[in-house]
Amino acid sequence: MKTSALSMAIKALVLSVSIVGMGSVVPSVAVAGPGLPTLGEGADVSVSAERRLGDSIIRELYRDPDYLDDPVLQDYVQAQWLALLAAARARGELPPELEEHFAWEVLLGRDRSINAFALPGGYLGVHLGLLGVVANRDELASVLAHELSHVTQRHIARLLTQQNRQTPLLLGTMVLAMLAASKNPQAAQALTVGGQALAVQNQLNFSRDMEREADRVGYSLMAPAGFAPQGFVGMFDKLQQANRLNDNGSWPYLRSHPLTTQRVADMQARLPLQAAREVLVPTLEHAMLAARARVLSRPGADMLRQWLAEPRSNGFAQRAPHQQVGAWYAAILAASQLHEPRQARQWLARLQAAVQGDTRAHTLAQWLGAEIELAAGDAAAAWQQLPALGREDRPGLLLRAQIALLLGRAPEMVGPLQTWVSTHPRDASAWQALASISQAQGQTLRAIRAEAEAHAARYDYAAAIDRFKAGQEWARKSSSAQDFVEVSIIDTRLRTVQALAKEQAAAALH
Structure with missing residues (x-):
């Protein structure tokens, strides 16, 4: 499958540049001032606007061929992510408004480069290359804690506020278009903006003050979340080694998160002497x-x-x-x-x-x-x-459903899957599994509704609307006894998703 120009743009933005899908397209605008404002100070970008921007980016990442929903790996990363969120909440680093409105979801990418990135709206992306190279769970947690702190400290909103000549969504779209031209060979003849794209890329990086703040806050979350703070030092050692090897291109994290001597020394100084001597197995x-x-x-x-x-x-x-x-x-x-x-x-x-x-x-x-x-x-x-x-667990549930279909044991999985999606309504894979199980039982209406919910969970509202309408049409034409509860749910969900689609379209115009 060929990667689309827009998908290439998104990857250029969040997989190579790492964080923030936004920054001024005017090279002369400075990214960071001499000091960081306190939390919320000057952050004119609303929480809702930041979430909408994240949703628009994540919708494209779900369509990318490199996106991977591997329940086993995702369950592992998500568990660490949630533990760090709980620690941030307990320490007062997670404002209630952010916790309520942001997604706090993890996406995995097959890319073998060593990278992770935070997106607007509380999304986290992790490359398989990073998972494969970290020596222990604590090193992985240190990266997640750092990225989480970029989100909780609203660094993305601060950058947007400093460069508020254009609205966030329009700004993000323009940057995506520029980076698409620089990354996609087929688009090279369309736009000759290589130098401009490089200037934009340099501005998308967080300031050194923001990096230090993310280090400090992230480090403070490690022990309360159940991780050894030495993980930070171990990960920094890996980054330093990569720096000495002149970064062969597999460490994009170094380019988006420049590792300075001061940052390394700060992390080492925070670690108690006894802990520094402990070897993490x-x-x-x-x-x-x-x-x-x-x-x-x-x-x-x-x-x-x-x-x-x-x-x-x-x-x-x-x-x-x-x-x-x-x-x-x-x-x-x-x-x-x-x-x-x-x-x-x-x-x-x-x-x-x-x-x-x-x-x-x-x-x-x-x-x-x-x-x-x-x-x-x-x-x-x-x-x-x-x-x-x-x-x-989610991995066992989805694997069991897949096998049950082949063995003709679909009825055994209806209850567990319905229970799961009722508490995890944004789990697209679980909805799709429920659709397959329902279809195998001849429950066409429920299968159609589950397919629609799977599309909605990945912000593909047009496809979700199409399936909900297909469910309504099937219900009207079917001569069998109707599941009136299911019909009522489809009618309600269709109206809800249509409203979300209108919001999505309106946001894209601003």
Whole structure:
């Protein structure tokens, strides 16, 4: 699939430049003054306007081929993100208005570069390259805490306020268009703005004062959220090493978040001496999920074969337990992608034996076992690999629904999925799973409504309206007994989504 010009623009904006989809297109305007205003001071951009801007960007990211909804990885990152949000709330760093109106959602991208970015409206983007390189959960949390602090301190709104010659949405659109021309070879002849785009890119970076503030606030969230503050120092060590290697292009985080000696020294000084001497050992869960990120980032067949052979390498038995577990996980998933299920099952037995006693790691191994059997075409064996049905995590719920469809066990999943979407109405994948389950049971009206909700959850209001109207039309023509409750819900939701579509269209014009 070819990436559209708009999609290329969005990626140029938020994946290479990292934060803030906005900045002046006038190169002479300064981005930051000598000091930061206090929270809210001068932030003329309303919370609602910032959220609308984030929604407009995220709608395009959902359509990007690199967008990845991997429930296992997303569940891991989202759990850390929510823990940091809770810490920010407890410390008074999260204003109630932001907590209520912002999305606080995580998106994953298959990009193998080491990067993460915060967007307007409380969205967080994480590249698989970052997940694959961080040594432990605490290093990952340090990046998330830093990005969260950019949002809670309203750095995006401050930049917009400083450059308020144009409205945020128009400004974002203009920057996107310029960056599209500079990133898309097919558009090069249309606009010759390479130098201008570079100037814009330089202005989109946060000021050094904002970076230091995000460091300080982010660091203060680590311990209250259950993470070791040493994670900040460990991540900074990685960034410093990349700087010394002159940044080969795989570290866009360095360009959007310049690492200064002063910032490094500040983080090191904040760490107590005893803590500085402690070595953070990765959990088995982190080792497994870092391996998953590396494999799912599409590294190519040669790398997959290298990972497949790693557990047979010399000295493997002498490696630390977390290193062995990570290598087995990567080998199993690589074998599955290379269509070698027999080898995948052999390594799975080793992995499951190694993680006995670690509840979370054991669950991950069970999900992986179900995945490889599903990929091998054995749905019955996949079902047997699943943990016992209880309180379902999102990854287990969606995997169970997928397997149930193949086994003709769709009725078992209706209740769990409906319960889930009632408490997680913005989970597009869960809505889509419910649509498939409902269709398999012959519940066409409910399937159509679930499809509409999936589109609405990703801000594709035009598609959602189309499906809601299709549901109304089906209900009018159907001769079977009607689910009047479902019809009433469709009528109500159609009016709601039509209103949201009008707001979306009006915002795009301003």
